[in-house]
Amino acid sequence: MTTALTTFVSTNDRQRPGVRAAVRSIQGFTLILLLLIGIGPLYWMLKGAVSPPTELTTQPLALWPDRAALGNFATAYTDLSVGRYLMNTFLVVGGSWFVQLFVSATAGFALSVLRPKFGKVVYGAILATMFVPYTVNMVSLFMTVIDVPFLHVNLGDTYWAIWLPAGTNAFTVLLAKQFFDALPSELFDAARVDGASTRQLLTKIVLPMSKPVLAVISLLAVMHSWKDFIWPLIAITDPEKQPISVALAQLATQAPQDQLIAAMVLAVAPPVLVFVVCQKYIVAGLGFTGVKG
């Protein structure tokens, strides 16, 4: 698809042979560079996973092993328990996604459509947390999680310790509120006249019209919790329950190199596959947040 977009290199420039050759070669060089840094490491990881350990040290630059062996994947999946760690990760990501979507949608709806008194104060207090990343407060967050105020329950070593704090993403609340702000308010009045309850206003009118922003929030939530390391490391100390990132950091010191690399391939496959399938939406969604931010 070609776009007649004017950039700092104009159509006139492109007709001059010198400029044209320069632009072409810079673009070509960039493409090769991006192939090297984008696909290269992933390919090298795959190659490492199917290489016998001796070949990894004797022929480090071989592009593909003489005898590729797929056995490492099975070993990693069962012996290194990568299967269970992946399952744990899915649980962590799924719950975090749901909490984040639920909190962002309800808060955005209340602050944008219902607008209670002092709603602006609450919104300001939510946005202020953007400047205090949770990692900086990990110690007091940890102490809060192992003895939740008022309730006095210990969430340590349970997934609630990850799911509930995942809801405190000010940016997704901001995205939801800004999107809901742009919905036509006549529609809400019409729904009210038709007898819709406040809950129906959210579930029947606002949410169905907000699929783009819900998709972006979901994307950000899933990516963030799949990649998060420091908080699961602190909150989940039971090796049976750890997500794959935390488990890999520990396996790195014990497992043989080739099995470890196979485990890494298994850990990277789900997010890369999702990215390959939905890359159009993901890239567009990021543009969406970039424009808003």
Added chain:
Amino acid sequence: MRSLPRTRSSRPMTLLTPSRSPAAVSKGPVPKSPPMRRRRGTGARKQLTAWLFLVPALLVFGLFAWWPIVRSLLLSFQRTNLVEPAVWVGLENFRTLFDDPLLATAVGNTLFFVALGLLIGFPAPLILAAVMSTVRRGAGVYRFLVYLPVVIPPVVAILLWKWFYDPGSGLFNSILGRIGLGPYPWLESSDSAMLSLVLEATWAGMGGAVLIYLAAMVSIPGELYEAAEVDGAGIRRRVWHVMLPQLRSVIGLLLLVQLIGTVQVFTEPYVFTGGGPDNATLTILLLIFRYAFQDGEYGQAAALSFLMVLALALLSAVYLRATRSWSTS
């Protein structure tokens, strides 16, 4: 274009009448202003419903965002071992913190990481995005490739690079050895360890910034470039005098995001080197982690957290002032 919901509610309009029956107030003294009271009544109910929808956010933000921030402040003046009740100790935590020679090391290392990250990681996405904005065919392939490293979980990426950095059979030394360079110690020397961390972090984090720059570059009106061209500005001057000024606010925002992000660097030193060799990659967050979860010095860890929050708040305040002066100038 957003599509309107296809099905409208087909329910009869029964709720138009107020829920309170007017017949109930027919006896006794005439109410002074029933419409007024009714509006206040439903107003209070409206308020209640609105706050009801805020409950999830108030709960999670209250318990897991606002309270930990306050608690961090309280904790930095207390001593606790998680079992016995906390004791107020005044400034003792700060005193032991400043007596620790590792604090200066950690602050210095973190600033070094931030500076190297700016030097290497800040111009790279801008340049890449500029080249990509000139691509007319196959732009999607560029975007896909540039964002691919971002979807790799950080621990996997770091373990992969740790293997690349291996002094013996690692990819980098093998390639450099072919052309007669090295072998380099990468992570195993305190001189090059931090640089090795920054290279990986730049590779891993660049994609997001490239896409944001690209979106901003695409939205620059083409007339600006055309006008500059008519006035005789070459490509270099169009980049310098048209593109960069137009990107000023995006550049400022991403600068802040990168500063806040790199100041908190933790996963790279934790997984790559554990803070070594010789504490050369010990960062502030890693020190907080050690204080709390290895030494059990929660108060001291909280004191350092608190100072870091102050520093980040200061950074954001400086940014807000700077951007305000931009928009007024």
